Amino acid sequence: MKYIDEFRDPQLARTLLANTRARSTQPVRFMEFCGGHTHAIFRHGLRQMLPPTVKLRSGPGCPVCVTASADLDRAIALAKLPDVLITTFGDMLKVPGSHGALQTAKAEGADVRVVYSALDALQIARDHPERAVIFLGVGFETTAPTVAVSILEAEAGGLDNFYVLSLHKLTPPATRAILDAGEVRLSGIIGPGHVTTVIGSRAWEFLPRDYSVPCAVAGFEPLDILRAVAALVEMVESGQPAVVNAYARGVHPEGNRTALDIMHRVFEVSEADWRGLGRMPASGLALRPEYARFDAALAFPVDPGPTREHEGCRCGDVLRGTVEPPDCPLFRRVCTPARPVGPCMVSAEGACAAWYRYGGVDV
Amino acid sequence: MCLAIPTLITSIEGTSARAEIGGVERTISLALTPEARVGDYVLVHTGFAIGVLDEEEAQETLRLLEELAEFYTGETNGEWRMANDELEMVSAIRNSQSAILR
Amino acid sequence: MSDKILLAHGSGGQLSHELVEHLFLKYFDNPILAHLDDAAVVRETRFFGKNRVSGKLAFTTDSYVVSPIFFPGGDIGKLAVCGTVNDLAMRGAMPLYLSAGFILEEGLPLADLERVVASMAVTAQAAGVQIVTGDTKVVDHGKADRLFINTAGVGVVSAGVNPGGDQVRPGDVVILSGTVGDHGMTIMSQREGLRFDSPLVSDCAPLHGLVAAMLDALSSLPLGEGSGVRALHCLRDPTRGGLATALNEVAGKSGVGIEIEEHAVPVRDAVRAACELLGLDPLYVANEGKLVTFVATEAADAVLARMRTHEYGREAAIIGQVTAEHAGRVVLRTALGARRVLDMLVGEQLPRIC
Numbered sequence: 001m002k003y004i005d006e007f008r009d010p011q012l013a014r015t016l017l018a019n020t021r022a023r024s025t026q027p028v029r030f031m032e033f034c035g036g037h038t039h040a041i042f043r044h045g046l047r048q049m050l051p052p053t054v055k056l057r058s059g060p061g062c063p064v065c066v067t068a069s070a071d072l073d074r075a076i077a078l079a080k081l082p083d084v085l086i087t088t089f090g091d092m093l094k095v096p097g098s099h100g101a102l103q104t105a106k107a108e109g110a111d112v113r114v115v116y117s118a119l120d121a122l123q124i125a126r127d128h129p130e131r132a133v134i135f136l137g138v139g140f141e142t143t144a145p146t147v148a149v150s151i152l153e154a155e156a157g158g159l160d161n162f163y164v165l166s167l168h169k170l171t172p173p174a175t176r177a178i179l180d181a182g183e184v185r186l187s188g189i190i191g192p193g194h195v196t197t198v199i200g201s202r203a204w205e206f207l208p209r210d211y212s213v214p215c216a217v218a219g220f221e222p223l224d225i226l227r228a229v230a231a232l233v234e235m236v237e238s239g240q241p242a243v244v245n246a247y248a249r250g251v252h253p254e255g256n257r258t259a260l261d262i263m264h265r266v267f268e269v270s271e272a273d274w275r276g277l278g279r280m281p282a283s284g285l286a287l288r289p290e291y292a293r294f295d296a297a298l299a300f301p302v303d304p305g306p307t308r309e310h311e312g313c314r315c316g317d318v319l320r321g322t323v324e325p326p327d328c329p330l331f332r333r334v335c336t337p338a339r340p341v342g343p344c345m346v347s348a349e350g351a352c353a354a355w356y357r358y359g360g361v362d363v
Numbered sequence: 364m365c366l367a368i369p370t371l372i373t374s375i376e377g378t379s380a381r382a383e384i385g386g387v388e389r390t391i392s393l394a395l396t397p398e399a400r401v402g403d404y405v406l407v408h409t410g411f412a413i414g415v416l417d418e419e420e421a422q423e424t425l426r427l428l429e430e431l432a433e434f435y436t437g438e439t440n441g442e443w444r445m446a447n448d449e450l451e452m453v454s455a456i457r458n459s460q461s462a463i464l465r
Numbered sequence: 466m467s468d469k470i471l472l473a474h475g476s477g478g479q480l481s482h483e484l485v486e487h488l489f490l491k492y493f494d495n496p497i498l499a500h501l502d503d504a505a506v507v508r509e510t511r512f513f514g515k516n517r518v519s520g521k522l523a524f525t526t527d528s529y530v531v532s533p534i535f536f537p538g539g540d541i542g543k544l545a546v547c548g549t550v551n552d553l554a555m556r557g558a559m560p561l562y563l564s565a566g567f568i569l570e571e572g573l574p575l576a577d578l579e580r581v582v583a584s585m586a587v588t589a590q591a592a593g594v595q596i597v598t599g600d601t602k603v604v605d606h607g608k609a610d611r612l613f614i615n616t617a618g619v620g621v622v623s624a625g626v627n628p629g630g631d632q633v634r635p636g637d638v639v640i641l642s643g644t645v646g647d648h649g650m651t652i653m654s655q656r657e658g659l660r661f662d663s664p665l666v667s668d669c670a671p672l673h674g675l676v677a678a679m680l681d682a683l684s685s686l687p688l689g690e691g692s693g694v695r696a697l698h699c700l701r702d703p704t705r706g707g708l709a710t711a712l713n714e715v716a717g718k719s720g721v722g723i724e725i726e727e728h729a730v731p732v733r734d735a736v737r738a739a740c741e742l743l744g745l746d747p748l749y750v751a752n753e754g755k756l757v758t759f760v761a762t763e764a765a766d767a768v769l770a771r772m773r774t775h776e777y778g779r780e781a782a783i784i785g786q787v788t789a790e791h792a793g794r795v796v797l798r799t800a801l802g803a804r805r806v807l808d809m810l811v812g813e814q815l816p817r818i819c
Contacts, residue, residue, distance in 0.1 A: 001384055001385050002369060002371070002404065003404060003416060003421060004368075004369065007425075011432060012425075012428045012432060015431050015432040016428065016431070034365050035365065037365070116409060117409040117410030117411070118409065118410075119392060119411075142408050142413060143409060145411075146392075146409050146413075149392065149395065149411065194413065197413050197414040223424075227424070249416050249418075249424060250406055250417075251414075256396070256413060258395055258398075259395040259396075259413060262394070262395065349365070
C-alpha cells in the first residue's frame with residue numbers, strides 16, 4: 001500500500017535507530033501526545049528498539065479517554081430517552097460511566113449504533129425521520145471539521161431530527177496544561193500528525209518559544225515515528241529547540257485552511273472538562289448560536305445525576321503523563337480490558353490498553 | 364484524532380469521490396479538500412479527506428533516509444557498526460543532523 | 466405455500482409438514498432424513514473410499530447467527546455446515562452426519578429460506594456429509610434476526626489420531642493453511658455504516674479433506690515410535706477472535722510459549738487495506754475456512770508440502786514455532802524485527818477513529 005509500506009522499511013528503521021543511538025548522550029523523556037502514536041509504537045515494537053537514554057511517555061491524546069465522566073453520563077442518559085437514536089464512534093461504547101457504559105444501555109434496549117463517519121450518522125437521521133438522531137461528537141481537530149460538515153449538510157437538507165453532542169476538544173491547550181503543571185519533566189513532544197494536518201505545524205511553535213521544548217510532528221508509520229524521535233534527540237543534543245515537521249508529506253505549516261474555516265464556522269472555542277486535566281478555558285468546541293438547533297445539549301437537557309469516580313483509578317494521572325499504567329494499583333489486577341475501570345483501559349488508543357495488550361512480558 | 368489512511372482518488376462527483384487502497388474502494392467526502400483531483404492521494408479520516416499527500420515530500424523523505432543509511436554499515440552479530448574512520452563519522456553525523464532536521 | 470414464514474410454520478401442524486416436505490426434504494435428500502422419525506438412526510461405521518473408518522465418536526454443536534445472512538463467498542447456511550464440519554475436523558474426525566435446527570423470524574421470505582437451505586445441501590454434498598435430522602421453530606417478528614441455525618455433528622476419529630489443545634510441545638512448528646481475515650472483513654464490509662466495495666470474499670470452506678490429506682502425508686512418514694499421525698499435535702480453526710486468540714488458547718492449554726513471525730502470516734492486500742481503513746488488526750479477525758496446526762519438527766515439511774497441493778491449503782505457510790519460554794504467552798516478531806506480546810482478543814474489535 002502506497003505511503004504505508006515504504007514507511008515501514010526495516011532497513012531504514014534500523015538506520016534511524018543507529019543514528020539516534022549515535023547522537024543520544026543525555027537521558028531524555030519525550031511525550032507522544034497522541035493515543036494513535038502510543039498504539040503504533042507498541043504495535044511495531046519501537047519502545048524496545050530505542051536506546052536506553054530515550055524514554056517515551058504517553059499523553060492525553062485519546063479523545064475518548066479525556067471525555068469527562070459527567071459528559072459520558074450525559075451521553076448515556078440521552079441514549080435512554082424515548083425515540084432517541086444514538087450514533088457514535090465505536091471507541092465510546094464500552095467506556096464505563098458512573099453507572100454502566102453506553103453498551104450497558106444498549107443491552108437494556110437503548111438504540112445505540114456504531115458509525116464510522118459523521119456522514120453515516122446523518123444518513124441514519126434521513127432514514128429515520130421519526131427518531132431524534134444524536135451523534136456523539138468526540139475527537140480533536142482532525143474530527144471536528146468532519147462533524148461540522150455533517151451539520152452544514154443537515155442544515156442544507158432541512159433536517160430537523162439530527163443533533164450533535166459536542167464533546168470536541170483542542171490539543172494545543174492540553175499540551176500547554178501539561179507543561180504548565182510541570183509534574184513530569186519532558187524533553188520534547190512528538191506532535192500528533194493528523195491533528196497537525198488540520199491545524200498546521202506552526203500551531204506548535206509555542207512549544208519552543210514559551211517552554212524551550214522541541215516538537216517533532218510525526219506521522220504514524222514506524223519510519224515517521226523514528227524520524228521524529230531522531231529529530232527530537234538532535235534538537236536536545238544541540239540545545240536548539242524548534243518545531244520540526246517530520247511528516248512533510250501530510251502536514252503544511254498553515255494546515256488545512258478549508259477544514260479550519262468550516263470548523264470555526266460551525267463551532268466556537270469554549271471551555272471544556274477534561275478527564276485528568278480538569279476544566280480548562282478555551283480548550284473545547286461548542287456549537288455556535290447560529291447552529292443551536294443542532295445542539296443535543298440544548299435540545300435534550302438531561303441531568304445524569306452525581307458523577308461517581310472509580311476509586312483507585314489513576315486514568316487522570318496516566319493522561320497527564322505523570323505515571324505509566326503499571327503504576328496504577330488497579331492495572332491488570334482489577335482493571336483489565338474485559339472488566340475495565342477507567343477509559344484508558346477500554347479505548348483501543350488508551351495507554352493502559354496498549355500496555356496491557358503489548359507489554360507485561362519481558363521479551 | 365489520529366487514524367487517517369492514504370487512499371487514491373479514482374473518480375470525483377461533486378464533493379464525493381471514490382477512493383481506493385489495496386483494491387478496497389470506498390466513497391469519501393472531499394468537502395474538506397476541494398482542491399483534490401483524480402490521481403491524488405489523500406489522507407482519509409472517518410470517511411473524509413483531510414489533506415492531499417505530497418508525493419514529492421514523500422520521495423524526499425525516503426531519499427534522505429536512504430542517504431542516511433549509507434553512513435552506517437550493516438550488522439555484525441546484532442550490533443550496529445558505524446563508519447570506522449573518526450572524521451567520516453563526524454561528517455556523517457553532521458550531515459545526518461541537517462538531514463534529520465529538514 | 467405462502468411466500469413468507471408464518472408462526473404456523475413452526476407449530477407442528479399442516480404448514481410445518483408442508484415446509485418439511487416441500488423444502489427441507491427436497492434439498493436434504495437422503496433416506497435417513499426421509500424416515501422423518503423423531504431421531505435418526507445411523508450406522509456406526511461407514512466406508513470412506515476404500516477404507517473402513519471406525520474409532521471414537523466425535524460430537525459437536527454450534528449455532529449460527531451471522532448478519533447479513535447472504536455475503537460474498539457464502540451465506541449463513543454454508544457457514545452452518547462448514548463450521549460444524551470444521552469443529553469435527555479439528556479433532557481429526559471424519560464428519561458423517563449433521564442435524565439442522567432452524568429458528569425463523571415470522572415474515573422471513575420463503576425465497577430466502579430456500580436459498581439458505583439449497584446452499585446447505587450443496588455444501589453438505591460437497592463435504593460428503595448428510596443432514597439427517599432437524600427441527601423448525603418460528604418466533605414472532607422482531608424476536609430473531611431473520612433466521613438462526615444450529616447444527617450438531619457427529620464424526621469418527623481414527624485410532625492414533627488425537628490432536629488436542631494440550632498436546633503441543635516445545636519445538637513444534639506452527640503452520641497456517643492460508644490467508645487470514647478474509648471472512649470477518651467481508652462481513653464487516655457488508656454492515657451498515659461500514660459499506661465499501663472490495664474484492665473481499667469469505668473463505669468459508671469445509672476443511673476435513675485438508676486434514677485427511679495432512680494425516681495421510683504423516684502416516685507415510687517413518688517417525689520412530691508410534692505412527693506418523695501422532696506428530697500432528699493440534700489443529701485449530703481460528704474463527705471468532707482470529708488467529709491471535711486461537712494461538713493464545715493453545716499456548717495456555719499446553720503451557721508453552723509460541724513465537725510468530727509477523728511477515729510470515731499471509732494476508733490478502735484487500736484485507737490489509739480494509740483493516741487499515743478501520744483500524745483493525747487482521748490477526749484478530751474471524752476466519753471460516755482456515756486452520757492452524759502444530760506439528761512435530763520432523764514432520765513439518767511433509768505436512769506443509771501436502772497442504773499446498775490441496776485446494777484449501779494452497780497458501781499454507783510456516784508462521785512460527787513453539788518454545789519452552791514465556792509459557793502461556795504468544796510473542797510476535799514484528800516486521801521491523803522487534804518482539805512484542807500478541808494477546809488474545811478481549812471483547813469485540815470495534816473500528817477505531819484514533
